Amino acid sequence: MPSNKSVSDAPITQFINCRILRDNELQREDLWVREGRILDPEKLFFDEQGYADKRVDCEGSIIAPGFIDVQINGGYGIDFSQASENVSDGVSFVAKKILEHGVTSFCPTLVTSPPEVYHKVLPQVKVHDGGPHGAGVLGFHLEGPFISAEKKGAHPEKYLRTFKSGGLEDLMEVYGSLDDVAIVTLAPELPGSQSVVRELSRRGITVSLGHSAADLSQAEEAVQHGATFITHLFNAMLPFHHRDPGIVGLLTSDRIPAGRTVYYGMIADGIHTNPAALRIAHRAHPSGLVLVTDAITAMGLPPGRHTLGQQVIEIQGLHAYVAGTKTLSGSIATMDMCVRHFKQASGCSVQEALEAASLHPAQLLGISHKKGKLDYGSDAGQSRLHLYFCIPAVRAAVVPPLCPQRFLGCKYGLFSWGGGCITVDQSLQFL
């Protein structure tokens, strides 16, 4: 066929024989991609008279947007809260490894730490897009230190702080800079938090309520000031009580400002939350559910003792405890496990499970026009949609399942165009 290069010389790939997660449903459509951007094939056909340079047969797999993990403390021996000289290398390493779980964008999370740690770590990592080299960084998630002593969980008590000098000054004193911060978790019952919530929201930083003993009215007030997220629902907050639902009551509160959605993170690893509680939350407010891993350093590592923030934790099987106690210190679940477990525990559809890990976090962070969806990219000058492709489980049988080359050696050779989508089969199994 004659050349089809009217708008761009970049090759066009067409994924055929697949189901796409688009508009809340799985559509039997082909996916057309050029330069990491999803094309409108009709426009391509009539306007550019273009056609695919390369066809990839997905053999009936699902193509979904890459997962977005908004709470991950580290993994594979890397701890984001450690003030090392080379934080960005550690972040890049984890970023590359979590691609295997389908995560294409994430928020490196820092637990409560002394100011020196923040001052050292934060400037070393900038927001950037991902690609075959690793997932993209959407900004830091600063979980603490402005949290409740009563609900500190695994966070070290001596570094907890309150708002002493009127909000923003405290933040800047502790964190140093808010430039590449995406989410801040704080406890709204701390005096002076309202102005902080307002200020952070004004700057476009997502405010999350967590590690808090707030009651429902304090939580609602924080939402009215701009908070939009709940850090790992049920964990590190007052339990639901029928006369004072606490933060959990935000799921069905009628005092949420119109047009706003309160999202809530859930660690769906079967350990941090009983499946029945997961179901209650999901049924109460399905569109706000955001799957997070809250994965710690030990994720991906063998059982034993490891460092998290300023503390030591111990791994036993699928559990990770604060060493010497039975306090959960974080999960070692991976995002794909969470998606699978969530689908199985809640009985929801494949679309909903995939959306809880892609679309909802994108909506939470206000980036759903670029990420979390497989809609057509715009004509010119817009950000790339971030995609990732991996071999479906059917093909994994051909390639050894633990082969480290299974992405680099992807038979479809997709890494040349700098992006991809996650591909899973019906039971959400992939490598």
Place this chain on the structure above:
Amino acid sequence: MRLVILDDYDLASEWAAKYIRNRIVQFKPSADRFFTLGLPTGSTPYGCYQKLIEYYRHGDISFKYVKTFNMDEYVGLPRAHPESYHSYMWNNFFKHIDIDPANAHILDGNAQNLEEECQAYEQKIAEAGGIELFVGGIGPDGHIAFNEPGSSLVSRTRVKTLAKDTIVANARFFGNDLSKVPTMALTVGVGTVMDAKEVMILITGAHKAFALYKAIEEGVNHMWTVSAFQQHPRTIFVCDEDATLELRVKTVKYFKGQQPTRKWRHLDKPPLREGNWTNGIGRQNLKEQTHD
């Protein structure tokens, strides 16, 4: 005229698709000799397109050296609108086959100068060497493409205002809201289609029966523009039984008599034997029942 009558919509679609396929294959199109095909839209040819896609997937046909010219398009409807004929052709046909986008021609209802667009279209058809096979449908008012009753039978591609009948018939695609249906369209003329070497008209459904009657059993009349094809040397009307409801029995019998009867019955599987009290077949079936 050839009148081919099939039992139902699916068989009629299949027959038409096979005919198109055979014509293209026998033509042996190549890079210097394209097969030019005129194409319709609407619910009638949908089954035919599905079958053609099936044949393409099976490897029986390629559209690499086929040029297509669609009959019509609404004026003023955005090209990406789900009811535009561009969308129809893309979703129901082009996206599934291997046609070169440069060879798929559809009138542009959003062109700056509609007259020029029509003339350019005629020009393109001429440059392509004329149309080998023009496939079309028929409206309930007997129109071909959007050549509404009263259209000249020697007309060329032009802008037409749609008749009330057509707007009402198309309202179902626009949420049954008459105000949303476009009122003007660009269409190939009756003369344009008459210039094709061969014309195949698909007509299915009882609501088209009267139009078919008017088209083939009455005279050539600009009120039923499909009747113009009575004067074309090679026309085929493909229809299902329902579409023949208004025809004379004599006409139907005459044309049905021309179709070869099925001579391959012996190749069918033997018919299932029914059980009855004498041959004990039902009894055997009972014995094989499980008791879950």
